[in-house]
Every structure is written in structure tokens, then in C-alpha cells.
Amino acid sequence: MTSHEVIDAPEWAKPLPQLDNVNEEYWKAARDGRLLIQECTKCGNRQWYPRALCTQCGGEPQWLETAGRGTIHTYTVVRQQGIPAFKAELPYVITMVELEEGPLIFGSMPGVDPDTVSIGMPVEVYFVAAAEDTGIPYWRPAT
Numbered sequence: 001m002t003s004h005e006v007i008d009a010p011e012w013a014k015p016l017p018q019l020d021n022v023n024e025e026y027w028k029a030a031r032d033g034r035l036l037i038q039e040c041t042k043c044g045n046r047q048w049y050p051r052a053l054c055t056q057c058g059g060e061p062q063w064l065e066t067a068g069r070g071t072i073h074t075y076t077v078v079r080q081q082g083i084p085a086f087k088a089e090l091p092y093v094i095t096m097v098e099l100e101e102g103p104l105i106f107g108s109m110p111g112v113d114p115d116t117v118s119i120g121m122p123v124e125v126y127f128v129a130a131a132e133d134t135g136i137p138y139w140r141p142a143t
């Protein structure tokens with residue numbers, strides 16, 4: 001369906017997520033430019049982040065591809081950071097995005113001037129290819 005920009009990062013220096021049988025498809029889809037959430041096959045509940053069971057009824061979640069768009073639900077500005085790979089991006093915005101499909105998703109907006117960010121602002125996802133099988137979603141103002 002919708003595929004978003006994937007930026008290569010041959011020198012990825014940040015921590016990588018640990019792939020397991022619950023989250024592997026999420027990170028691999030992100031590597032291909034697709035943002036997934038889960039939808040329960042029993043009650044229809046939608047959730048992020050990936051879990052083995054539905055948080056509402058314990059049913060089995062299936063993957064649902066999102067449009068990769070939402071609005072800023074809330075955010076904060078990180079101004080101090082000791083880890084070099086993150087320190088180079090200071091100051092940067094950490095946000096909770098409300099997806100068009102409903103769930104809230106946590107993310108970062110490196111390179112976006114914090115003074116230009118506001119609650120309710122439309123944003124879109126893009127990805128950084130952190131490893132052969134792992135993409136990291138990031139957010140930026142919607143075009």
C-alpha cells in the first residue's frame with residue numbers, strides 16, 4: 001500500500017531494537033517504508049506497539065498498515081543527552097503522535113526546530129534504515 005521515504009544510515013550508531021517473533025514484522029516493514037499497527041481479529045481494538053495479545057480482550061492481533069500520518073498529541077523537547085549519537089541532534093522533539101487509524105505512537109523528530117512544533121500539528125512518518133532488517137520510524141511536518 002503506502003510506502004514512505006527510507007533514508008539509508010550506513011553508520012547507524014544508536015541502539016537497535018531487539019527483534020523477536022512478536023515485533024519482527026513491524027521493524028522489517030519499517031525497513032521497507034511501511035508503518036504497521038495491530039488490529040484485534042476478535043474485538044477490532046487497534047494497538048501500538050506490537051504485542052502478542054490484544055490489550056482489550058486477549059484476542060489475536062493482526063497487522064494493519066497505516067497511512068503513516070497523524071497529528072501531534074503531545075511532545076517534549078530534549079535539550080540534554082549524554083549518548084553521542086543523540087547528543088549530535090540536540091535539541092530535538094520527542095512526540096506522541098495520534099495516528100489517523102487511532103492509536104498513539106511514540107516517536108522522534110530530529111532536525112525539526114522545536115519552536116515550530118505544536119499540539120495538533122499534522123505530521124507524516126519517514127524511516128531510517130538502521131540495519132538490513134530494521135527501519136526506525138521518525139516524524140516530520142506533513143507536506
Ligand SMILES: [Zn+2]
Binds near residue numbers: 040042043044055058
Ligand atoms: Zn481484542
